[in-house]
Amino acid sequence: MPMNVVYQSTYYTLYQSVKERCFYVDFGQKLVRMSLCQLLSLRHKVLSISIEDHFDGDLNKHGFEVLMLCNKEHLLVLNTLEILDLKHMVEQGFVAMGLSEEREAVTV
Amino acid sequence: MKDIARQSMSIKVESMDLLNGQIKMEAHASATYLAMASWCEQNGFFTSAKFFYKQAEEERGHMMKIFEFLIDTGGNPLSPEITGINHDYSSIVDVFESTLEHEVAVTKSIHNIVKKARELGDIATERFLDWFVLEQVEEENTIRDILDMIEVTGTEGVGLQMIDNQVGNWIE
Ligand SMILES: [Fe+2]
Ligand SMILES: [Fe+2]
Numbered sequence A: 001m002p003m004n005v006v007y008q009s010t011y012y013t014l015y016q017s018v019k020e021r022c023f024y025v026d027f028g029q030k031l032v033r034m035s036l037c038q039l040l041s042l043r044h045k046v047l048s049i050s051i052e053d054h055f056d057g058d059l060n061k062h063g064f065e066v067l068m069l070c071n072k073e074h075l076l077v078l079n080t081l082e083i084l085d086l087k088h089m090v091e092q093g094f095v096a097m098g099l100s101e102e103r104e105a106v107t108v
Numbered sequence B: 001m002k003d004i005a006r007q008s009m010s011i012k013v014e015s016m017d018l019l020n021g022q023i024k025m026e027a028h029a030s031a032t033y034l035a036m037a038s039w040c041e042q043n044g045f046f047t048s049a050k051f052f053y054k055q056a057e058e059e060r061g062h063m064m065k066i067f068e069f070l071i072d073t074g075g076n077p078l079s080p081e082i083t084g085i086n087h088d089y090s091s092i093v094d095v096f097e098s099t100l101e102h103e104v105a106v107t108k109s110i111h112n113i114v115k116k117a118r119e120l121g122d123i124a125t126e127r128f129l130d131w132f133v134l135e136q137v138e139e140e141n142t143i144r145d146i147l148d149m150i151e152v153t154g155t156e157g158v159g160l161q162m163i164d165n166q167v168g169n170w171i172e
Helices: A036-048 A051-055 A080-096 B004-008 B013-042 B046-072 B092-120 B123-128 B130-153 B159-170
Strands: A004-008 A013-017 A022-026 A031-034 A064-069 A074-079
Touching: A004 A080, A013 A080, A022 A036, A031 A036, A036 A064, A036 A080, A036 B004, A036 B013, A051 A080, A074 A080, B013 B046, B013 B092, B046 B092, B046 B130, B046 B159, B092 B123, B092 B130, B092 B159, B123 B130, B130 B159
Parallel strands: none
Antiparallel strands: A004 A013, A013 A022, A022 A031, A064 A074
8 A cells, every 4th residue: 555654753653645545643553544634633632632740640640641533443542752752743744744834832 | 745635624733723712712702791691681781681692692603603614624623612701790881891801802812813824824714814803893893882882871870771771772
């Protein structure tokens, strides 16, 4: 299946498939097919995660986040480093797609 | 590389985020005006209550206009969470003064999005907001006129009931 890499972070890769007119995200544990709408929804969920809570034992005791994707079709459990990397991948992925301006720390 | 992202979405994600923020602000305005209608009903300002019911509906209309624009452009509109609605006012004058403050804040927020859209080169968003810029001029003007009328009428004696009756002039 011919796919172009849009952006690659430490743990994750965002691909676009021209033939299927959609995107794929390689989460390591699994490869998930996504429309742009689903990517926008992933972006919202990931950027809404308060990473500060991970450094406060009362707000996030275990240091994990559960992420549901594509209308509850996929469930991911990510640790602090993975969340930070996913935030980075999502932000830079949208820059690489030409839908976002390059800059630090997008707030949703 | 074929540009599937651009073919799927015609505005910038930064504009989308700001417009989702504006959806929230319009929803907050709608809920605030409904709280004002409640206050007016409970304090005997029945014409003003009608005015605020209508305002509440209009603000919801504004929210939906932005919501539909985000759909049309391939964005991801978010249903807003609304909290912190004030129900306490010291007088009918307080109600209308708060309304003007609220409208000025909305105007500033819209101007801010126009400026950001311009920086991003997002012409579609900038043009879309033209209607809102002019709508805000009208809304501010309406509330200022009502406050002027309150000033001229005065709140002594039957003044308060005269004020309430005259608010009817601003309900189309
Ligand atoms: Fe509005
Ligand atoms: Fe308004």
